[in-house]
Amino acid sequence: MLVVFSKIITQTRKIMTEKPSFLDPKTSCWVLTNGMAGFETQGIGIAEALGLTPVMKRVNPKAPWKWIAPHGPAAPDADIKAPWPDLLIASGRQSIPYARMIAKASAGRTFTVVLQNPKVSPSNFDLVWAPAHDRLNGDNVISSLVSPHRLTRERLDAEAKAWEARVAHLPHPRVAVLLGGKNAVYEFDEGAAARLGAGLAALARHCGAGLMITPSRRTGEAQTRLIREALVDLPALVWDGTGENPYFGFLGQADAVIVTCDSVNMVGEAAFTGKPVLVVELTGHSPKFRRFLDAIYAAGAARPFVGALESWEYAPLNATHDIAEAIRTRFAQR
Numbered sequence: 426m427l428v429v430f431s432k433i434i435t436q437t438r439k440i441m442t443e444k445p446s447f448l449d450p451k452t453s454c455w456v457l458t459n460g461m462a463g464f465e466t467q468g469i470g471i472a473e474a475l476g477l478t479p480v481m482k483r484v485n486p487k488a489p490w491k492w493i494a495p496h497g498p499a500a501p502d503a504d505i506k507a508p509w510p511d512l513l514i515a516s517g518r519q520s521i522p523y524a525r526m527i528a529k530a531s532a533g534r535t536f537t538v539v540l541q542n543p544k545v546s547p548s549n550f551d552l553v554w555a556p557a558h559d560r561l562n563g564d565n566v567i568s569s570l571v572s573p574h575r576l577t578r579e580r581l582d583a584e585a586k587a588w589e590a591r592v593a594h595l596p597h598p599r600v601a602v603l604l605g606g607k608n609a610v611y612e613f614d615e616g617a618a619a620r621l622g623a624g625l626a627a628l629a630r631h632c633g634a635g636l637m638i639t640p641s642r643r644t645g646e647a648q649t650r651l652i653r654e655a656l657v658d659l660p661a662l663v664w665d666g667t668g669e670n671p672y673f674g675f676l677g678q679a680d681a682v683i684v685t686c687d688s689v690n691m692v693g694e695a696a697f698t699g700k701p702v703l704v705v706e707l708t709g710h711s712p713k714f715r716r717f718l719d720a721i722y723a724a725g726a727a728r729p730f731v732g733a734l735e736s737w738e739y740a741p742l743n744a745t746h747d748i749a750e751a752i753r754t755r756f757a758q759r
Contacts, residue, residue, distance in 0.1 A: 446753055447476025453510040454479040457520045462642075463690050464516035467540050470575040471514055474749035480510070484519055495521030495544045509535045512756065516540040525549050536756050540573065552755055554748050556689065558716040567751050569744035570720055571693030576673065576745075581698065585677025592678050595635025595660050598734060600628065601679035602636055603672070603695065604652070605687040606643030611709035613685065618648035621705060622655030624732050625683075629659040632734050636661035637675040643687075683730055689717055696726040699741035703730035 454475075456468035460483040472479040482504060490500035499505070499522035509531040515524040521543050528537045528550065537550040547553040547563040555561040557568045592599065602625060606613045628634040638661060640649045653663045664671050676682065682695040685705045695702040704718065704727050721727045725739040 446750075448512070448753060448756065450476060452477055452512055453508075454512040454514065455482050455510040456480070457482040457484065457505075457513060457515040457523055459484060459517045459519040461517060463688070464520075464540070466575055466690065467573045468514040468516050470573045470745050471538075471540070471749050471752065472512075473575060474573075474745050475512075475753060477512070479514065484523055486519060486522075490522070491519065494519050497522060499523045499526040507531075512536050512538070512752075514538045514540065518544065521545060536752075536759060538752055551759075552752060554751075556717065557720065558689075558713045565755075567748065569747060570717075570724060571696060571742045571744050572690050573745040573748050574690065574694050574697065576676075576694055576697050576743075580673060581677045583677075584673040588671060588674030588678055591671075592635070592637060592662060592675075595637065595662060596633055597635065598632070598680040599635045599637060599678055600734070601675040601682045601695075602638040603675075603682065603684040603688075603691045604638065604640045604644045604649070605685040605691060606641060606645055606648065608643065608687050610711040610714055611685075611687040611707040613644065613648060613687070613707055615647050615651060617707060618645075618651040619655070622652040624730075625652065625661070626655045626659055627732065628734060629656065629661060634660075634734065636663075637671070637678065638663045639670070639672050639675055640664065640666070641688075681734055681736075686714065686718060689714070692717075692721060692727065693742065693744075696721060696739075696742040699739065701735055701737055702727040703735065704728070705730045 454472050454477045456465065456472060456479040458464035458468060469479060484502055486500035490497065495518045505523055509527055513524060513527055513535050524537050524539055527535050539550045539553045542555045542559045542561050543553060547566050551565065553566045555566060555568055556572060557570050625636055629636055636656065676698055679700055681701040683703045683705060684691050684695045686707055692704060706729055726742050728735060
């Protein structure tokens with residue numbers, strides 16, 4: 426049974442404003458991925474936290490190199506060549522052979538950082554960050570509950586202001602709804618979308634909630650349509666995928682956040698806001714995802730979504746600062 430959102434948090438706890446010391450702005454930096462948005466967001470976020478504007482490098486090796494990564498040599502790629510950067514931030518299985526190759530080709534001059542479990546020995550690199558639920562250990566391994574991202578308090582405030590007029594017609598409590606979709610672990614079929622749409626409609630009708638919904642590339646056209654249809658004539662704004670992405674603006678404007686469980690990044694970004702985070706648990710199972718969800722519930726940053734809006738306070742989660750500071754410290758000690 427739905428309950429009325431009894432208390433809207435009007436002031437969240439102040440997100441840590443301390444920033445890591447920047448690297449010399451002349452420090453050259455590459456962010457190397459296979460082009461997946463989640464990997465790129467993490468790498469860019471770390472680079473920006475160090476005061477750097479990275480050069481983006483994307484690799485898409487063909488067979489057989491694609492099959493054997495992260496093991497084996499790097500496939501020939503005309504864009505991956507000297508001069509090598511001072512700092513390399515690599516993320517994703519396909520990037521690992523290139524990170525090893527650059528470390529060797531630069532004779533160790535390039536400081537190599539890998540985000541996520543590289544699935545090879547961390548000793549191949551200068552520093553490895555892995556999420557705590559991966560349970561990766563090593564002398565040069567650091568871990569955190571949530572992933573790095575590009576959000577800052579300043580950006581969140583600026584995005585909220587930029588979207589203020591566009592969501593002014595929506596009542597409070599305003600709820601940002603972050604939709605992921607099917608992946609290797611979870612399903613988000615039309616039935617799940619219809620059920621979620623009905624639950625969101627009930628929030629609008631019975632709790633007076635204004636809904637700000639942003640689908641992702643994995644959500645699916647049919648699933649997005651079903652949710653949009655469930656909210657006809659209700660106070661809801663569903664992004665149609667055109668124009669400016671409202672993701673950060675919706676987070677800034679929200680009094681609470683509902684997010685599907687399939688993306689560690691989305692859940693972590695929601696928990697950066699300090700606002701109540703309600704997680705829609707989809708059909709599927711992964712021990713690593715389960716450890717992550719249980720840990721973020723235990724940290725008090727999120728709770729499972731069971732059809733009701735809830736209100737509580739917690740210290741916002743932000744790993745980007747700590748990861749950037751670890752890189753800065755070790756980079757200076759080389």
